[in-house]
Structures are given as C-alpha cells and as structure tokens.
Amino acid sequence: MTQKDGNREIKDVQEDYALGANQAEAISVLLRELVAHLRQNRTQLREEWARRITEAQLLTAMSKDEIFAEATTVYDNYVEALETETFETLQAYARNLSERIIPRGVETHEVVGIVLLLRDVLARSLFAKYRSDFNKLNRILDAYEPAANRIANTVAVGFVQERERVIRQQQEAIRELSTPVLQVRERLLILPIIGVIDPQRARQLPEQLLRGIRTNRAKVVVIDITGVAAMDATVANHLVQTVEASRLLGATVIVTGLSPEIAQTLVKIGVDLGKMNTVGDLQGGIEQAERLLGYKVVPIVGAS
C-alpha cells in the first residue's frame, strides 16, 4: 500500500468515526446493558443452552458433564467478547477447543450449530426481557446481532482452520508412509503400494525405489499393487518407467497383484507391458524372486 492510500484510509476511518461516534457510544451503552443482563442470568441461560445442545443431539461424542463444562467456558468467553468487543481471547479459546474436540470426531456443523444455538438462546432471553418495549428491543438487537454474528464467525473459522491444519498434517504423514521400501531377504526388496496413486506419489515412487535399490544392493524387487484400486495411463507409464530404470541399476522387478480391473484398463489403454515381469500374487512374486536369487525355502520336518 502506498503512503497516499494509507493516509486516505486513515482519513476515511476518522470521518466514519466522527459520523458514527454518537451511534457507537449508544451501541456500547446498550452492549453494557446487554452484558449485565447476560451476567445476571448466567446460570439459567447456560443451563438452557446446554439443554438445547443435548436436545438438538449435537456434540454426541461428549458426555453431558463435559458439554456443560465447555458450555460454561464458551458462555463466559462469549459474554466477555461482547463486552470488550475484542475477539482474541475467544479466538484462542476456539482454537484450543477445536484442538481438543477434533480428535473425538466432532463435526463442523456441530460446532457451528452450538454457537448458533447460544446466539438463539440469548436472543430469546432478550425478547423475553424487552417484550414490553419494542423500540428498546430493536436497538438492543441492533447492538447484539453484529457482535453475535462476529463471534459465531470467529468460532467457526477457528474450528475450520484447526481442522485444515490437522488434515494437512495427516496428508504429510500419509505421504511419508505411502511408499515404504522393505527388505525381506538379502538383496530382495518389496514395495507394497496401497491406496490411490496420485501424480505426486507416482513421482515419488521411482525416486524411493531406486534409492532403496542402491542402499540395499538389491537384485530383485517385488512391487505389489494388490491394494491399488485403479490406475490410469500416466501412473501405468510411471510404473513401466520405474521398472526400466531399476533394470538400469541391475535389478529385476516383478510386479504382483494386478487386479482384473487394472489388467483390463492397462490393456485397453495400450500400455506396453512387454517389459514387465508380472506374477499373480505377492506370494508367487516372492517365490519367483527367491528362485532368481537362488534361495530355496524348505519346510523343517517335524516342526510344528
């Protein structure tokens, strides 16, 4: 932002402030009154809220006592946010709450639901209180609504952000775990692939395998794709390239566990599988690999 823009903005704000000063003052007077009312009726409103939460079958993952304890804290934070019109404390609390309840399977709609319920409970108590004075009720609601909406917004956004952070973290973890290269015998590696192969994983696959071949001095690699549900042309080509690159490092690759669906797609899209050595299942693949390496597995006579 340039200096000029900055100045203009400050001026605008000042003008707005001058225009709205009286109004703002009136609002804060109303808010104070509101807060006093909410403080007075704390116990009753809090109970009402907790009851409504249970009734609406939200937060089913939590026990009644827990809901009540959280409800109390949220209520106090809520009133405080209304009073001070600062949202940092509430934001921090929302994040903390999300951290605790996300692992327990609480959904976004539940969190949004309980905040909206609280908003509703409080609004109803205001209706009840100012029933006789319609003008006053209107002004009170004018003061209450924007602040309440902002609180609901803050809590919901805090929850979603926390959730997204958790998802990102998990994605990272899955990515790290997604292509393990395991040694089953001297010079024999297996690479079980489970789940969807997205382009990023497809890129990672040859990298990890080739590195594994070199560090383990592998001669035979069994790539097991029993756990792969579907495969497109790009991924199939990556697999073929991985096989060829492994051969350049002196390792033979055996691919096992191609599902009927994958076999059909691969033949239909015309991927050249001539260079691929395929065996029906992982056991067969390992047996063939053992033959290639000159191992012979014999059962011990008399062993249980």
Place this chain on the structure above:
Amino acid sequence: MEVPILKQGDVLIATIQAALTDADILHLRTALIHQVVRSRSRGVIIDVTALDVMDSFASRTLREVAHMIRLRGAETVIVGIQPEVAFSMVQLGLTMVDVSTALDLEEGLAYLNQKFKANS
C-alpha cells in the same frame, strides 16, 4: 580425457572418471573393440559411476559398443548408473534394451563370472 582400460583376469574394465565429450566416447569405443580380442577377454565392464548425466549420444554409443563387443565374442556389462541418471534416461526413452546392467563393479564382475561358469 582418455578412459583407462584395465585387464583383470578374463575381464576388461573401463572406468569413466569424468564427463566425456562425444570424441572421448568414440575413442573409448574404438579402444574397447580392439582390445577385447587382442587381450583374449571374455567380458567387458564399463563403469559409469562418475557420470551424473547420460545424454542420448552417450547411451546410444554405449549400447552400440555392447553389440559390437558381442560380435567380437565377449559380454558387456554397464555398471554404476546413478538412480537419478537411470530415471532421466528412461524418461528420454534411452532404456539400453538388451544390454546387461549391474549396480556396481563388484556386481558386474559377479554377473560375468556367473555367465562364464554357465558357458564353460
């Protein structure tokens, strides 16, 4: 830079030590196909561990060398292709079809010895 060619028993070992120009590679080719019969070798190992790039000319020429050496009555193994090099070669379609490859010099020697044993 000239590539040294060492004789070790029945095997000739050419170790490429730095990036080669096209002329160097052609020179290596001539030297190898001459020496393989002169030294009565049964196998040739070309060690490319030091190469971090393998272009189409180099890989095509190495493949030709392997074919020529076969015609001269010996086996060729290319050893020490780096993982990154291997993958970029495959992406360029330079897959060295019908040329034997091995992880490193030791593996290459083991492979040739096995072959010799099978043939004798």
